[in-house]
Amino acid sequence: MRLGAPLPPGVHEEVRALWRCGRLVPAGALLLEGGADLGPLTPDEHVSLRVPGAYAAVRVPTGSSTVLAAAVRTARLATPAGTRQDVLVLRADPCVHAGRVLLGPPDRARAVEGQAHELDAAAEVRELLLRRLGRLGRAHRGVDQWRTPLPPWGMRLSRLVRDVLRCVPAGELTWADDGRTCRLLGVRSPA
Numbered sequence: 001m002r003l004g005a006p007l008p009p010g011v012h013e014e015v016r017a018l019w020r021c022g023r024l025v026p027a028g029a030l031l032l033e034g035g036a037d038l039g040p041l042t043p044d045e046h047v048s049l050r051v052p053g054a055y056a057a058v059r060v061p062t063g064s065s066t067v068l069a070a071a072v073r074t075a076r077l078a079t080p081a082g083t084r085q086d087v088l089v090l091r092a093d094p095c096v097h098a099g100r101v102l103l104g105p106p107d108r109a110r111a112v113e114g115q116a117h118e119l120d121a122a123a124e125v126r127e128l129l130l131r132r133l134g135r136l137g138r139a140h141r142g143v144d145q146w147r148t149p150l151p152p153w154g155m156r157l158s159r160l161v162r163d164v165l166r167c168v169p170a171g172e173l174t175w176a177d178d179g180r181t182c183r184l185l186g187v188r189s190p191a
Contacts, residue, residue, distance in 0.1 A: 001029060001030045001031075001032055002029050003018075003019065003022060003025060003027065003028045003029060003030075004019065004022050007019060007030075008032070010084060011030070011032075011052075011084070011086060012052035012083075012084070012086065013189055014052040014088075014186060014187055014188060014189070015030055015052045015086065015088060017167070017168045017171070017187040017189070018088075018184070018186070018187060020167040020168065021163075021164055021167045021168065021184055021187070024160060024163055024164060024183065024184040025090065025183065025184050025185070026090045026091040026092075026093060026183050026185070027090070027091045028047075028088065028089050028090035028091060029089050030086055030087070030088055030089070031072060031086060031087040031088075031089060032084075032086050033084055033085045033086060045091060045092075046059055046060065046091075046092040047059070047060060047068075047089050047090065047091060047092050048089070048090045048091075048092040048185070049071050049072060049075045049087055049088070049089055050075060050087070050088050050186075051075055051076075051078050051079050051085075051086070051087060051088070052086060052088050059092050059115070072087055075087045088186075090185060093176070093178050093183070094178055095114070095115060095116075095176035095177055095178050096113065096153065096177060096178060096179045097111050097112070097113055097114075097153045097176070097177045098111065098112060098114060098115050098116035098118070098119070098174075098175060098176040098177065098185075099111035099112055099116060099119050099125075099174075099175060100116070100119060100172055100173060100174050100175070101130070101157065101161055101172065101173045101175065102172050103161070103165070103168075103169075103170050103171055103172065103173070104132075105132050106129045106130065106131070106132070107129070107130040107132065107161050108127065108128075108129060108130075109127065109128040109129075109130055109154070109157060110125050110126070110127055111125070111126045111127075111128065111153070111154075111157075112124070112125055112126070115176070116174050116175065116176055116185055116186075128150065128154050128157075130150075130154070130157065130158045130161055131158060132161075132162070132165075133158055133159065133161075133162040153177040153179075153182065156177055156181070156182035157175060157177065157182050159182070160173075160175060160182040160183075160184060161173070164184060164187070168187050170189070170190050171187055171188050171189045171190050172187070172188045172190075173186065173187055173188075174186035174187075174188075
């Protein structure tokens with residue numbers, strides 16, 4: 001099922017939140033239980049497979065059908081018993097910075113140089129407090145006591161958070177920045 005298509009009942013809330021944020025998310029699809037249609041993804045692309053509601057992601061090439069099928073089976077095995085075995089597939093563009101944002105205010109970002117799934121094991125994690133932006137707000141300074149200038153990826157992240165807040169009012173975001181564009185990879189509702 002391609003990103004943006006009408007969702008059937010019973011799909012995880014994280015997937016519903018990503019569907020509401022459509023243009024902010026990389027191209028992708030939801031493999032419903034038993035499904036295997038990768039939608040807009042083409043051979044030789046790298047994709048990120050994960051079970052909705054979990055941060056763990058597996059990055060695999062789409063060109064090898066056996067590797068991809070094995071990764072989908074593994075992801076489905078990670079699904080808690082008694083829940084749907086849907087698998088979220090998103091294009092895994094190379095990224096320079098990635099991490100999570102706990103929506104506040106203030107919005108607290110944790111970032112690493114690398115992939116978002118490396119955040120928990122990373123030795124060096126950068127933390128930023130992001131300013132809530134209005135429609136015409138400029139994302140050039142943090143909200144710490146020194147109003148520290150944000151790095152370019154921090155400015156893009158501030159704009160992404162502003163756009164996500166239009167669709168999802170609270171929770172925790174997973175994001176990745178490739179040096180030009182900041183993309184939403186996941187949304188968790190507050191517990």
